[in-house]
Amino acid sequence: MSAVRAWLLTDIPQSRRQAQCQRLFLAWLVFRRNGSAVAGIAIVATLVAGALLAPWITGSAGVTPDLGNRLHAPGLAHWFGTDELGRDIFDRVMWGSRITLYIVGLVSVIVVPIGLAIGVVAGYVGGWVDSALMRLTDVFLAFPRLILALAFVAALGPGLENAVLAIALTSWSPYARIARAEALTLRRSDFILAARSQGIPHLQIIVSHVAPMCISSVIVRLTLDMAGIILTAAGLGFLGLGAQPPTPEWGAMIALGREYLLDQWWVPAFPGIAILVVSLGFNLLGDGLRDVLDPKSRD
């Protein structure tokens, strides 16, 4: 153990790989001291674990009705109780974590490449390309997100994928801004000049030298935005515009449980708590990551 630690903390790294590992380890040491960030990563890890292990830790897929077991209160047999169709709410919340992860993953996969591409090109090329792309970004930045998502869903039809698409189309602009700011400072740096003087084409410089340097700030911002994405998706689900029943999406579960709030509080309560805890986890993690990667912004 201590040999590994010494290897990770030595002053003169012997190889490139060792230096990279050291950098990660040092970041982790800073990160570990930040209590709320560790809480955040624990919550997110639990979410991922719950999603992965759902088939083994649940008794059912939470979709088939079991009318003999309607609206049981939370107890040993059903930890979170059962809903209006006799489905186990714990099972549904666990399977729902897969949908939450799916939403989060899909939005990131769409939003990050768009934002990076536009921002890096604008910052690296500069000139009128920069002004044009940034005007476009400003236009999207000024759009009302939820209302536009509603309009998109209205045109495309309700459904999980359409909700995700609607969220993604309205939320790539902050990443473009961040990537541009990073690219602006990078384009004048010596290693880019060196790459250029070696005759490496611009496209390759952008893809393999500039873009990777912008990713860390984009990821911090993405983590901070995760809670907002989860809340918007849950909101669309609650309105009946996202995932459709019987899919155990947390927002849709709250909408279905609304009628039972007065007498069977557990039906809408647990999915809501799940959303709250997961968004809290992402917020804590995002704050922690920002502190580690960008110590200047700490106050």
Next chain:
Amino acid sequence: MIGSQLQQGRSSLLGHVPRRIAGTALSLVLTFVGLTAVTFVIARVMPADPVLAIVGDRAHQDVYDAVYRELGLDQPMLVQYLRYLGQLFAGDLGVSIMTAQPVLDDLLRFFPATLELATVATLLGVFAGVPLGVLAAVRQGRWADHLVRVVGLFGYSVPVFWLGMLALFVFYAKLGWVAGPGRIDIFYEGMVEPVTGLILVDSALAREWDIFRNAIGHLVLPAAILGIHSFAYLARMTRHFMLEQLGQEYILTARVKGVPEGAVIWRHAFRNVLVQLITIVGLTYASLLEGSVLTETVFAWPGIGQYITSSLFNNDMNAVLGGTIVVGTCFVAINMGSDLLYRLVDPRVR
């Protein structure tokens, strides 16, 4: 030398103002064009066949062709878009299928409810968030600071529609402290002459204090729930700005001169923070105006958000897009307005 620099600074500052206004106006126009382009795409391009949506699939070919030409679908896309813009500027948002009324009239009826809700929510957020943010900055690292942080994190993370349901359950169903869903008791419905459409203002104008109190009872809970997010945001930003100011040298100077701590905080530091808060308050106000959709659904609040969602379920595209444009325009205008105000008030912004 310093004098000439000052002179230069001042003239360039004055020279900047019209340019800034022109810049903001340009972005406003561009954003509006973008917004209408998006709604245009949603309305005219994305549906498989807008004509079928109107005439139905059993219509005769002649009828179909007539409607096709009437909608201008035989024209190039750009011409169609310009026609669409022309209609918008004439205030023609089409007719709602659901209410069989012009969408604009509908929106004018539903908008005041949203405006009232979002305004009161923003006021609650400002009057709770800003002082708490100042407190957190002054007591940095102590329990008040931690409390503000925890409350702020909660406000960022909680789904408002869920919290609204719980709040209705606790404060209305169990404790009976507030009135239930809707803007006003059915008993009072239609008893005040709608002058502004804002019930609080109308009932105060008519000196109907019972109605005024009843409306407040209905308003306070949804406004508080809607205001939670802006409260969290404002508290966090105020704390951040205050810490920035309190670390400056002029604060040290004031303290060394023996200015009382209260005056240092409120008269020196906070005054500079106030300018920065303008943009933040504008941003939250705009986002509450659009964010009220979920709160309105939970509290059966007859506002624009509920109008849009119920139209959506009835496939009433004119109403949905009309609502999108009105809310979107307000959103853009408030954002740009606060940005402009900030630039005019704060000479340091270049």
